[in-house]
Amino acid sequence: MSYKIVNKKKLNEVVYLMDIEAPRVAKSAKPGQFIIVVIDEKGERMPLTIADFNAEKGTVTIVFQVVGDSSKKLGKLEKGDSIKDFVGPLGQPSEFIHADLEELKKKKIIFIAGGVGAAPVYPQVKWLNEHGVEVDVIIGARSKDIIIFEDEMKKVAKNLYMCTDDGTYGFYGNVTMMLDDLVLNQGKEYDEAIVIGPMIMMKFACMATKKLNIPTIVSLNTIMVDGTGMCGACRVSVGDEIKFACVDGPEFDGWLVNFDEAMKRQTMFKTEEGRKALRNKDGDTHTNPNCKIGGKH
Template sequence: MPTKILHKERLIPGRTSKLVLDAPQIAATARPGHFVILRVDEKGERFPLTIADTDKEHGTITIVYLVLGRSTQMLEELEEGQFIHDVCGPLGRATHIQRFEAPKKVICVGGGTGVAAMHHIAKGHHEAGNYVIACIGARNKDLLLFEKELSLFCDEVLVSTDDGSEGQKGIVTDLVKGRLDSEGGNIAEVVAVGPVPMMQAVSELTRGYGVPTTVSLNSLMVDGLGMCGACRVTVGGEMKFTCVDGPEFDGHKVDFAELRSRLGSFRSQETVVREHHRCNCFEKKEA
């Protein structure tokens, strides 16, 4: 069913954009952690995007995407008032959110476009009554996302940049370690969403503190319905499918070495002349 774009904001021009979509049925049931599958036009590929926010009253969902391949470039070419061919969701398992009694706190860590997905989870913890510390990082201040949005409900928003142009100079795990050290055991849970190396680093850090840690592995998804098997990942020695068993898993049980190896399997093909990439699913075959 065609889905109308009600609002578009280019967060980082030419790189990252935010869309607010008219999707009342999805907005009515979507929860933090859920994702949708989009198809820009009739012959376009299906690709997943995590829901960054919902507004049940107005029947809208918010998505944020990085302009990387042909499909996201097609999405970037659409403007307010135009339609996405179809949007399917909510999909996946919602984030497990429970209320922690004070002085217990939750740290939500985000990097890159993962900050948008983390935003929805942090908001869920806030609505559950938890004290939320948001830790976000980027290479420089121009690449930071959702700092203002997170400040509307998070009790604290901590920022780090590689070059020190905003917040603390360094990487986001430095912020997490600082709070783990200063809180003296009051951190009940850490949630990390973003690049795989960042989620792995956060998980390895929190393991030493014995703090439960959740990571989101949405970068693995292809079809989003558990049929293709491309999103398989080993968690606690068992094979899981990110799209139907996740996308969130215990970060201390994920086999990150295997995950990073699989993500890099087709890197050479992915980097060869991206502009010439196109889907061949609908090409007519010669007899």
Template sequence: MFRIVTKKVLNPQVQLMAVEAPAVAKKAKPGQFIILRVNDEGERIPLTIAGFDRAAGTVTIIFQVVGKTTRALSELEEGDGILDFVGPLGVPSHLDGIRKACVIGGGLGTAIAWPQAKALHDQGAEVHMVCGFRNQDLIILEDEIKAASDRAIVTTDDGSNGVKGFVTDQLKALLAEGNQYDVVIAIGPLIMMKFVSEVTRPLGIKTIVSLNPVMIDGTGMCGGCRVTVGGKTKFACVDGPDFDGHQVDFDEAMRRSSMYRDEEKRSDELHRCRVGLGGNPNA
């Protein structure tokens, strides 16, 4: 069992957990992920390594409650154990030589972008961060974003906090000011990453996105996480999850991401029903 040593609620849907996993902490690098299974009846789900403490032997995960497994995970408390916690998996982000970067997080994607911004900041790069949320209740990691960047901009779609509007508007404004970035890193909903890539494409600015397709084994065997990049088939678990945003077939990725929606909804309803949250087992 992998013991949960810290649990924090970041907003009503998002939690942070530090988990005792010394072997993973020893090798983890920004951009990588773990696959966990909450209990022996559970599914395996991938979560990004949001942080690690090699001395304490802990790995931090930040997750949004979206379905059955993330709900079951959110019901665990400090001191409880997670059955499987495998990693680090995936290719670490290539951050060497970057002197100036704009790191963009969309919603929960902010938690996945934050370790990359932090690593860049720690290596002396100038980091601008733009993080967008639907409204102020969903804002996470505000202090951490500021600490990891030389310039931090928070946007909300409804203007309830920070600047009103989308992250792409702020990226355009930063570029119009004359900022020259070695790289733009965008992590969030597929549609956001697609539009960020369209802003940077005509300017020839290298753009890295992080793809989160459904993963099963995480070892390149099952083909579940197949994506098309530069016209070639890639597996996000072993070739990514970071890819060149200008080469990704986002439309195909969006079609594939909704393939299992009905089955996932049914599975969550059943779990909610079993734990007394009022789900409909016949849904």
């Protein structure tokens, strides 16, 4: 079975959006989950967060940044082309979908999206909006030309705050500076923050929310490689526990995540020598022994 690309859009110079025809995945998908793409027989497994889904149309939206050979190959495909495998939905959905809606409506929630993180933030904000929960959103990027999902987010967020590191659009500063401004200067109050973006951005966002006493959830989809819990790439320390982002997550308590360790693993995992060193260091905890490939094709 193959999965047809029914829409393709270039969001900026290195980021693409695709709608994939995958009815079963679309029917089962929930905010916070991811899928695994395999382009062809020789293709690598690429875990990608679900950016949107439409059960009626039977489509799932993915957003990806062209960084390696597999993503470059995917970026060259066009509308009408097909990919070999589109497996999912995988991972645990966002916790708020299980919460009492009336209690959820009372909470003041802010989403903080950095760069491509705006894509996985969108389905969460959209779901909440559809269920009558109003939330604020910060979208930050290095500059105006790489911002994505602004128009889509405007339709589902109560308040949308844009910021750029270079000041070319919106607030002049990064997302943590934007949050500080909202809370300390504008008097905003939040009960919870949900942060998705590059690892370094999430680390500093969590440092900021801790100072402001805003409990924080982060999504560690960026450290996933194989998406099964077997490669060891997404092994992460959360408090005093060992977790695997692709099986136990990808969402965790941001205050408990050891970001420095996770970022060091990301760097080491890029070389065979690094992977071997991690296997030796981790021992029996290198992979998730209970991992099972879930989801539907």
